[in-house]
Amino acid sequence: MTMDHRVTQIAVDGGQSALRLRVLPSGKTGTGPGYTHGPEALSKLLAAIGTAAAEAELDGPVDVVALGLTGYPQAPGAAERLAADVSQLLDADEVRLTQDMVTAHAGALPDGYGVVVAAGTGLVCLAVDRDGTWRKLDGHGYLFGDAGSAFAIGRAGLVAVQRARDGRGPATKLAETSLDPVTLYRSSTLVDDVARFAPEVLRCATEGDPVAHEVLVKAATDIADTIEAAVAQLAGEGPVPVACVGGLFTGAGEQLLAPVRAALPARAQLTPAAGNSLDGAERLATGPLGTYADLIVTYRR
Template identity: 85%
Template sequence: MNRIAIDGGQSALRLRVAASARTGTGPGYTHGPDALMRMLDAIRVAAAEVELQGPVDVVALGLTGYPQAPGVAERFAGQVGELLDADEVRLTQDMVTAHAGALPAGYGVVVAAGTGLVCLAVDRDGTWRKLDGHGYLFGDAGSAFAIGRAGLVAVQRARDGRGPVTKLADTAIDPVLLYRSSTLVDDVARFAPEVLRCAAEGDPVAHDVLVRAAGDIAETIGAAVAQLAGEGPVPVACVGGLFAGAGEQLLTPVRAALPARARLIPAAGNSLDGAERLATGPTGTYADLIVTYRR
């Protein structure tokens, strides 16, 4: 059986053929009226890279920029089906595939942080609650974008003499020029590793940015844990490119700020693993969060 998993993030789209584990990549999600068409193009690029040959039995996709308008997700799932010659398409948000990959048992909280940040809490009875994932203007607290933006604000403040001196200002980037970029969100998020590096080297301004981001992440986790019934410990997994790059530099202050019920555990897998799980098995707990197209 030919089953395909797709993880569509803001920085890149990844496509995996379940049987062979071959993986192709395409451009990440970009905001705009043609965002879904660009995503189809990214899927086409990734499929060509793995030399995908149809027909396909099942495709499961977890996407950043999941279409929220009525009927749009259904139409997009149909377009993916046509593109990949697929009998069935299972379309959901990237937070769902992140959760499915990280916590195979289903119960618990997953925070997925890359360019953006979203959190999903799933209770033992299958009820769920999404937190944050509100985008770079109104949410994504603690994300790589949030860290990068705070770092670039510190750069401008230092250069103006309005803020403290910081190693961050040594960058060749002129933040104001980023306004012109069609990939502004991704560009800003790419400054986060520089903030982490300067924090590790003892820069107090960068350290303060990191600590505030950790506090924001812990606040989101705390709110998610509070949604789950009972008083016992709740497994919490932190996944995504931000945590992969920062490791304990970020996890240590997050852990210190967590409520007593939250128990950080290693993720069993990533978002692409979660998409593969949804492509190769029953949707189970996540059925209400998935749009299905069948031809």
Template identity: 75%
Template sequence: MKVNLAVDGGQSALRLRVLPTGRTGSGPGYTHGAAANERMLDAIREAAADAGLVEPVGVVALGLTGFPPEPGAAAAFAGRVLDLLAADEVRVTQDMVTAHAGALADGYGVVVAAGTGLVCLAVDRDGSWHKLDGHGYLFGDAGSAFAIGRAGLVAVQKARDGRGAVTKLADTALDPVTFYRSPTLVDDVARFAPSVLRCAAEGDVVAEGILSRAAADIAETIDAAVAKLAGDGPVPVACVGGLFAGAGDQLLDPVRQKLSTRAQLTEAAGSSLDGAERLATSAPGPYADLTVIQRKL
């Protein structure tokens, strides 16, 4: 019997689920660079092996942080996945789409996915959609774990230089300058976000300020997304991803306080991997325009 595969490819890790058995496997996360697609294919191969995949494959649905943006590149990548897994069909889209599909069962509303990066997707009742942020660590991802981690590491350097306020953040043994040489710089910086959250919870003023700015940035993105949807009624908003999972109400409460009344925070129905499963087992529906499909000839 053929199985379907759901894949969630983030910056920290790539996860694969075999359907309907539910077996899972993982591989390395997305890393920037000229060989990014090759590394992503290697990660899919590793995750499939980790899940013990031996069955023939029907449909593969992938939500990827590293969705190839160039015209035709996504289709070419989907073709390579088709060959790699000897699948009948490959459906590839951005991770923001699988996050939305997993979080909101009826497909209407706003989802903010925040982990290493941050992206927001608003889908209206007529199927029209709007993507906000997700512009990467240099030009966007406001409020993300990377943004929080970077602000925290900047505060570390300023405190050590005597150019900034004294902060518990500077107690870290890390030397941020060494990250410049790391091939996983973005992930390395994002991994400092939990230290910022911990110091904020302990009353460190500098860390509290960083967290407050991140909450304001996230609320700004949500309100901009809500404003793009028709009408003036309440809009369900789900906040998903590793950052929200780790921070919980410490981040959600200040976000909620800064939101407009139209934005109604709601608990996500499922994860990005659940969203990939939805795309692997049913028609793309409201996400059809955001999904590239390749089939075996």
């Protein structure tokens, strides 16, 4: 008697706030802790993948795992070693490992052409041309980049709080927060803590606070500048689909998208995202890599 072989793929979206895993074709899901910086980052990442796999009731060997990670290792050979470790952890024949900007792009623009801006705690942009050439913009981290991100908005809001309290800046509803920004210096999750103040900035802007509104406009301008630079990388003069994805855009909606749209060049056409980063990871796990092949480290045992 012949036994049927049930093909199993796994899609993983590893973000800063959480790690999400989807088993295919069952559709079962699991979650784990998000990425944290530090010397034990990769071991914690593997543990998070294991936690999510257990929650999704993964049982048996896996054919392909595709992962898009915020904490994609940059050191020479590190990505290959991580892919091998994931293969061992999940008993997987093949591991496809890439940055979260790639899975965000693959999920948002299934045709593979255009610009995707992924904004949450941080911000990164990926432009992919019709011939498969690509360009990454920003994603330089909270100290040197991530312009327009939730961290950038939160930080600007907290600076405004301190200026108002000192009398060095204009009065603002933001200063009504009970938070003392200086205490965040001691936090082991400083970046995430600062980013969590962004919704307060958005709320105060909605209520007509001019300082919060100025912070929002600055973020929108920064995002539009990044999109404009990305569109300029693509050949031709025709319209370019641009998708804005991630928790920041989900939470802010038109409050942020409207000023971004108003500041964009004519070629940039804001387009609703077809899916999210986990959907993008699923696409890379179940189909050909296509235009993303050069952006993916593949490990086969």
